[in-house]
Amino acid sequence: MMLDLLGGFGEKGRTSLAVGSGSDRILLDIGIKVGATGAEYYPALDGSVAGIDAVFVSHxxxxxVGALSWLLxxxxxxxxxxxxxxxxxAPATLAAYADPGGFRRFPIPDxxxxxxxxxxxLKSGNLTIRTGRSGHVVGGVWFAVDDGKSRVAxxxxxxxxxxxxxxxxxxxxDLxxxxxxxxxxxxxxxxxAREISQWVARHSDGCLLPTPLSGRSLELIAALPGPFAVHAGMRSSLEAQIGATAALLPGVSELLRARLASASDWTDADPLPALPLLADDGMGAAGPSSRLLPRADQAGLPVLLTGHLPAGSPGDLLHKAGRADWVRMPTHPTLSGNVGIWEKAGRPDALGHSCTTDLLDxxxxxIPSLRTQCRTGQRIAVPALNQGDRA
Known part of the structure; x- marks a missing residue:
């Protein structure tokens, strides 16, 4: 089995991985890199796409998923x-992050x-692809690909x-x-979550919480200590996510449904509320928060950023200027989580995606078997990893 590291290795963004065995080849994810330009915005997929049999998108x-129209x-x-x-x-994501002309010409082919x-x-040629809930967003999954000789998760x-x-x-x-x-x-x-709850409690008379539409928004709602508002355009999506009870921990759906039902709706035409306000997206690069961040900054409204801030993004610039606070709401594994995943998977050889080289070190x-030297653009033979030195 061969892996082509097409994006997200030694870097954050444009996550994409090709898995090949014999004449069969599939893509796992096809993302973009916020803050990059030109070819670096897209996965490092050189040459023809004719050899790709199927694409599997995790969330x-x-x-x-932001490079799907580009792939088409x-x-x-x-x-x-x-x-x-x-x-x-996915259509809303592509509308915000794909090339506008490309998205119009190449929308998602239903x-x-x-x-x-x-x-x-799932099956694609001689490849068997197992899936499981990711814990990251409603409908999000991991993939484990098996060709009968080795397995990559x-x-x-x-x-x-x-x-x-x-x-x-x-x-x-095996990897x-x-x-x-x-x-x-x-x-x-x-x-x-406690740190975020305490910050919001100190600013309960009005603050802005930029957040991705899916995933982290529900984590924030669960952590909020009192009344809050949501941008009106988020409500239907949040209701749908809360209704997907199979993706949620037991009892969480009822809690979130009650909290959202009591939340106020806010629109762009309204004055800034005297409540904590959730608005998407989390970086201020698209959606309502792209308009709200400068408005909140001008009005002196406290802003709390809770996720990844690509260099040069509106949220990053505001934070670096000292005009926004930042407390990470974990929507990826912290140390104990990744060690636990690795141990349950049998302590195999490992690569790390969506991470800069210093953090990998x-x-x-x-995780001693972590291969920190792997970078976007490289090709890896899975059996070679198993037979090689783990140092």
Whole structure:
């Protein structure tokens, strides 16, 4: 089995991985890199797409699906596997992050979408692809690809200790591609959630909380200590996510449904509310928060950023200027989570995606088989990893 590292290795963004065995080849995710320009914005997919048999999309965040129209523009004409939730959310992601002309010419081809449920086992040629709930977003999954000789597990984005979402155990494998977004960050999600709750309580008379439409929004709602408002355009999506009870931990759906029902709706025409306000997206690069961040800054409204801030993004610039606070709400594994995933998978050889090189070096001290030298653009033979030196 061969892996082509097409994006997200030694970097954050444009996550994409090709898995090949014999004449069969599939793509796992096809994301973009926020803050990059030119070729670096897209996966490092050189040459023809004719050899790609199928595309499997883990979830609808921009760094995992944002280059789908770009792939279609290059001639890809095969099936695209995704959950129903990913299919429903992907058009809005592409509208925000794809090339506008490319998205108009190459929208998501509904007739080629193959819908599956988390937990399903899929087939493409001689490849068997197991799936499981990611704990990251409703409809989000990990993939484990088996060709009968070896197995590669690709976590995509996962959260093993979410307060909201359920994650299924990644199976034993020969190579594990970990979500290394946070490196060796030792602070668990419950601690960060308390920090966010305390910050919001200090600013309960009005603040802005930029957040992705899916995933982190539900984590924030669960952590909020009192009344809040949501941008009106988010409500229907949030209601749908809360209604997907199979993706959530037991009892969480009822809690979130009650909290959302009591939340106020806010629109762009309204004055800034005297309440904590959730608005998408999390970086201020698109959606309502792209308009709200400068408005809140001008009005002196406190802003709390809670996720990844690509260099040069509006949220990053505001934070660096000292006009926005930042407390990470973990929507990726912290140290204990990744060590646990690796141990349950049989302590295999491992790669880390969505992570800069310095953070990978930190994580290697806890996961000795982590291959920190792997970078976007490289090709890896899975058996060679198993037979090589683990140092």
């Amino acid at each position: 609808a965040h921009e760094d995992h 523009s290059r001639g890809y004409a095969g099936p695209i596997f995704m959950t129903a939730e990913t299919r429903d959310e 007739d080629r979408i193959e819908i599956f449920e988390p937990g399903d086992t 690709y976590s995509a984005d996962v959260v093993p200790d979410s307060n909201v979402f359920a994650m299924d155990t990644i199976p034993h494998c 594990l591609v970990l979500d290394a977004s946070y490196g060796a960050d030792p602070v668990p999600g419950a601690v960060r 930190d994580l290697k001290s806890h």
